[in-house]
Amino acid sequence: MKRVFKSLGLLLIGATVAVSCTKEEIAPNVEEEVTHSSKITTVTHNYSYGKEEYSVTYSLNEENEIIRTSGDTKLHKGLIEKNGTPKNAAFLVEDVSEDGRTFDIRLFNSNQEMNDYAQIDEATAVDLREPCTNYTSGSSNSIFKFYKHADYVEEYTFLRRAFVSYFQQQWLDGANDNISSLEILNGGRVTLFDGSCYSGMSTSVVHSVANLHYIHVGFYWFDPVYAGDFAASIKGYGY
Numbered sequence: 001m002k003r004v005f006k007s008l009g010l011l012l013i014g015a016t017v018a019v020s021c022t023k024e025e026i027a028p029n030v031e032e033e034v035t036h037s038s039k040i041t042t043v044t045h046n047y048s049y050g051k052e053e054y055s056v057t058y059s060l061n062e063e064n065e066i067i068r069t070s071g072d073t074k075l076h077k078g079l080i081e082k083n084g085t086p087k088n089a090a091f092l093v094e095d096v097s098e099d100g101r102t103f104d105i106r107l108f109n110s111n112q113e114m115n116d117y118a119q120i121d122e123a124t125a126v127d128l129r130e131p132c133t134n135y136t137s138g139s140s141n142s143i144f145k146f147y148k149h150a151d152y153v154e155e156y157t158f159l160r161r162a163f164v165s166y167f168q169q170q171w172l173d174g175a176n177d178n179i180s181s182l183e184i185l186n187g188g189r190v191t192l193f194d195g196s197c198y199s200g201m202s203t204s205v206v207h208s209v210a211n212l213h214y215i216h217v218g219f220y221w222f223d224p225v226y227a228g229d230f231a232a233s234i235k236g237y238g239y
Helices: 002-037 073-083 111-118
Strands: 041-049 052-060 066-071 090-096 102-108 135-137 143-149 153-155 166-169 181-185 188-195 199-205 233-238
Touching: 052 073, 066 073, 090 111, 102 111, 111 188, 111 199, 143 233, 181 188
Parallel strands: 041 102, 090 199
Antiparallel strands: 041 052, 052 066, 090 102, 135 166, 143 153, 143 181, 166 233, 188 199, 188 233
């Protein structure tokens, strides 16, 4: 009988050791998943609107969804509501930090107001009587590339424009609301519109942007709008 108890005891000890070893092997994977899923990216927007200058910081999860905001959020929302219509607002991204997480953005009440500020006269490039057209004109050194994913992965080659001074695409087909990064080579400017035929809210950039989802172009944290889920039509200006 003692031998039986001794054997059972050894079996229990062996089972305990086996379970402990199994737990030790599994634990690191669980911790890695928790760390991976809780990764947060902090993005800062330095805004200029008229004479006002202020900053808003956005914290995003791995799905590029805003989970927290800080800074002058009330001022940001209040200014555009008081002076214009949010659905027609225009964002000019004037500078992007080297790590792609800090943006200097000038805010306007309309795309026309933004063009006036940038001294852009579209009438010299295209017949404005027929706005809903695809068009290219002139020559330049600029090259424009658009990508499905962040960090310039999977280019939409049908949208590439090279060595033109002006182009417009009134509908983006398979790339609609799905441009996550863009490259501007040799200088230039791209404007993304959230509606077809160059309508609605607009975002203009004058530098390559590795992750357009980092640019929040809405005014309400509970109803966020990202430049990466935004474009239904585009215009570009070469230098």
